[in-house]
Amino acid sequence: MNAVVALHRDRPAGAAGLLVGLLGPLLLAALITGLAELVQTMTQGTISDIVLVFGINAIMVVGFQAFVGNTGIVSFGHVAFMALGAYAAGILSVPITLRAIELPALPAVLAQTELDVPLTLLLGGTAAALGALVAGIAILRLSGAAASIATLGLLVIVNNLLVQAHSITRGPQSLYGVAQSTTDGWVFGSLIVVVALSALLKWSSWGLRARAIRDDPVAAEASGVRRLPARLIPFMFSAFVTGVGGALYAQDLTAFSPDSFFVPQIVGVLVMAIIGGLGSISGALVGASAISILTEMLRRLESGVGLGPLNVQAPTGISELILGLLLIATLRWRPEGILGPLELEVDPRALFGAGSRTSARPEQPATGDVTSAPATAAERDDVRSRREP
Amino acid sequence: MILILQRILDALSVGSTYALLALGLTLVYSVMNLINFAYGMMLVWSAFIAIVLVNASLPAPFVVLGCILSSALLSVGVGRVAFQPFLTAPPVTLLITSFGVELVLQYAAIFVFGENPRILQVPAVFSEVIHAAGLRLPISELTTIVAALLVFGLLYIVLNRTRFGLQIRAAAELPDIARLMGVSPTVVLMAVFAISGAIAGLVGVLWFAQVGAVTPRSDIDPTFKAFIAIVLGGLGNVRGAIVGGLVLGALEVFLNAALPSGAIGYTDAIVFAAVIAILLFRPAGLVGVSAGL
Numbered sequence: 001m002n003a004v005v006a007l008h009r010d011r012p013a014g015a016a017g018l019l020v021g022l023l024g025p026l027l028l029a030a031l032i033t034g035l036a037e038l039v040q041t042m043t044q045g046t047i048s049d050i051v052l053v054f055g056i057n058a059i060m061v062v063g064f065q066a067f068v069g070n071t072g073i074v075s076f077g078h079v080a081f082m083a084l085g086a087y088a089a090g091i092l093s094v095p096i097t098l099r100a101i102e103l104p105a106l107p108a109v110l111a112q113t114e115l116d117v118p119l120t121l122l123l124g125g126t127a128a129a130l131g132a133l134v135a136g137i138a139i140l141r142l143s144g145a146a147a148s149i150a151t152l153g154l155l156v157i158v159n160n161l162l163v164q165a166h167s168i169t170r171g172p173q174s175l176y177g178v179a180q181s182t183t184d185g186w187v188f189g190s191l192i193v194v195v196a197l198s199a200l201l202k203w204s205s206w207g208l209r210a211r212a213i214r215d216d217p218v219a220a221e222a223s224g225v226r227r228l229p230a231r232l233i234p235f236m237f238s239a240f241v242t243g244v245g246g247a248l249y250a251q252d253l254t255a256f257s258p259d260s261f262f263v264p265q266i267v268g269v270l271v272m273a274i275i276g277g278l279g280s281i282s283g284a285l286v287g288a289s290a291i292s293i294l295t296e297m298l299r300r301l302e303s304g305v306g307l308g309p310l311n312v313q314a315p316t317g318i319s320e321l322i323l324g325l326l327l328i329a330t331l332r333w334r335p336e337g338i339l340g341p342l343e344l345e346v347d348p349r350a351l352f353g354a355g356s357r358t359s360a361r362p363e364q365p366a367t368g369d370v371t372s373a374p375a376t377a378a379e380r381d382d383v384r385s386r387r388e389p
Numbered sequence: 390m391i392l393i394l395q396r397i398l399d400a401l402s403v404g405s406t407y408a409l410l411a412l413g414l415t416l417v418y419s420v421m422n423l424i425n426f427a428y429g430m431m432l433v434w435s436a437f438i439a440i441v442l443v444n445a446s447l448p449a450p451f452v453v454l455g456c457i458l459s460s461a462l463l464s465v466g467v468g469r470v471a472f473q474p475f476l477t478a479p480p481v482t483l484l485i486t487s488f489g490v491e492l493v494l495q496y497a498a499i500f501v502f503g504e505n506p507r508i509l510q511v512p513a514v515f516s517e518v519i520h521a522a523g524l525r526l527p528i529s530e531l532t533t534i535v536a537a538l539l540v541f542g543l544l545y546i547v548l549n550r551t552r553f554g555l556q557i558r559a560a561a562e563l564p565d566i567a568r569l570m571g572v573s574p575t576v577v578l579m580a581v582f583a584i585s586g587a588i589a590g591l592v593g594v595l596w597f598a599q600v601g602a603v604t605p606r607s608d609i610d611p612t613f614k615a616f617i618a619i620v621l622g623g624l625g626n627v628r629g630a631i632v633g634g635l636v637l638g639a640l641e642v643f644l645n646a647a648l649p650s651g652a653i654g655y656t657d658a659i660v661f662a663a664v665i666a667i668l669l670f671r672p673a674g675l676v677g678v679s680a681g682l
Contacts, residue, residue, distance in 0.1 A: 139665065
């Protein structure tokens with residue numbers, strides 16, 4: 001009766017159910033990693049840049065989804081976290097001798113420290129998460145459109161600080177000479193870890209509290225869920241993931257300026273997340289893959305493609321136009337995206353015929369909201385039973 | 390004393406630009422909860438049209454009129470095609486939709502005008518400065534203040550003294566009842582898009598005449614200023630937009646004057662942080678949402 005692989009809104013109960021909920025997104029992440037490696041081998045590394053950027057984008061979309069999916073607040077400020085991660089990791093990845101020339105006024109701690117790649121990634125993530133803590137305490141008290149606009153404010157503030165902090169960031173000039181140490185291993189390794197953590201967050205009581213506040217703030221608060229912490233934890237986690245993405249991006253790009261992280265950078269991640277479906281991690285991965293393939297095809301069309309005797313060349317910038325139109329069309333006819341609130345789940349128990357979905361949770365069809373439908377009654381029950389004394 | 394007067398004048402000028410910007414945005418919000426990310430692109434398009442009209446050596450008043458009319462038309466077109474199908478969608482969906490619309494309008498501008506900055510030629514009188522009683526009165530600032538007063542007055546009369554304004558206010562306050570009373574939501578929506586576009590057309594000329602040049606990517610700055618102003622004043626009402634715009638202008642001018650020279654560069658960050666702080670104490674904005682249009 002039960003399939004091994006299926007799409008569900010909710011995970012089965014219990015520790016085994018948590019495993020089921022974890023395995024689905026992990027399977028997708030592994031599949032994407034495998035495909036990326038296959039592409040690398042087939043093209044003999046000639047498009048490895050594109051594959052790396054795709055992986056980094058996937059991390060960024062997973063990070064974005066962790067906040068927007070769980071809290072329902074659409075953030076335009078995540079690029080700021082990407083910038084924080086990129087600068088934190090980037091500065092410490094410039095070789096020390098070059099750093100002394102490039103940033104002579106750097107504080108001694110920053111001037112002398114050299115870190116391994118995993119530490120730079122953690123540092124990038126931590127810097128972004130700290131930024132999220134400070135900003136979140138203010139921004140997350142707001143709701144709906146006002147909160148979204150406040151996240152735009154965050155982006156402006158971070159951009160302004162990066163431009164002005166000459167001694168640390170070189171101001172508006174680009175920071176260059178960052179060691180190029182982002183590899184397939186780091187990108188897709190991080191992706192798998194990040195997907196696992198994101199699924200853990202989603203299925204934890206923290207995730208549940210955030211979604212309870214999203215779906216019915218009054219009922220959730222009456223049940224003892226506090227609004228600010230419920231939103232702050234996904235916000236910080238999401239910033240951490242985005243910061244890691246920024247750190248990887250910095251060490252792939254090797255040179256960047258504050259302008260590399262501003263409004264135009266919002267487009268990609270936003271479109272990927274919305275088209276995949278804001279409500280699920282699987283959706284984030286599917287959206288990132290689909291849009292990456294599409295934009296790459298459009299980019300090739302821009303530089304001209306021979307179709308038999310014809311040479312088709314699209315005007316420059318066509319990919320932005322298509323992304324814009326696709327975004328509008330998706331919101332109009334399928335606002336919940338490809339997957340909506342559905343999460344891929346893998347139930348190994350079904351292999352042995354013993355598996356049965358122990359959950360009594362009713363499945364509900366998706367409704368028309370971008371940030372996915374109201375919680376099931378069972379989710380709300382869970383909030384009540386798990387509330388703190 | 391003179392210095393303070395001068396600052397107040399500057400603040401009024403900057404503030405009235407922001408108030409005008411916010412006005413165009415808030416009107417649409419009041420009837421369909423749309424915070425329009427593509428609003429800045431309206432200004433950019435208006436500036437480009439102004440450049441085309443100036444190159445056709447039209448006299449200044451006709452240039453402005455042409456901008457206002459074409460921008461109103463563009464706004465109605467975009468509203469009809471892109472936004473009206475979303476009339477009942479949640480505000481967040483609308484906000485993201487408008488982000489898509491911004492991309493499309495931007496691409497169209499790049500396609501037609503290219504990426505390079507274009508200079509908006511203004512009549513020489515516009516850049517002159519009157520010196521009176523120790524005050525510096527740049528014509529550009531005076532024009533902005535006068536234009537803002539004219540628009541506020543006109544809008545007040547339309548909204549409060551005409552049958553049509555009554556319909557708009559009714560649709561903003563109680564859309565369902567208004568429809569039952571025979572107010573066509575489509576007509577009201579298109580009218581509001583037209584007014585919003587006309588205001589954007591005017592502000593586009595004023596804004597980019599002061600900035601000097603325009604590129605297809607110049608829309609972010611005005612869009613952000615307008616967003617901050619309407620959130621600060623209170624979403625969806627005219628008084629909120631005007632108060633929000635003026636307060637934002639005053640914040641900027643006085644911070645620029647009061648900050649030590651080392652900190653001037655941080656004005657943007659401080660203004661945004663101040664706005665977020667104000668929102669924490671008044672989440673519904675300074676005027677509040679419930680004040681009606």
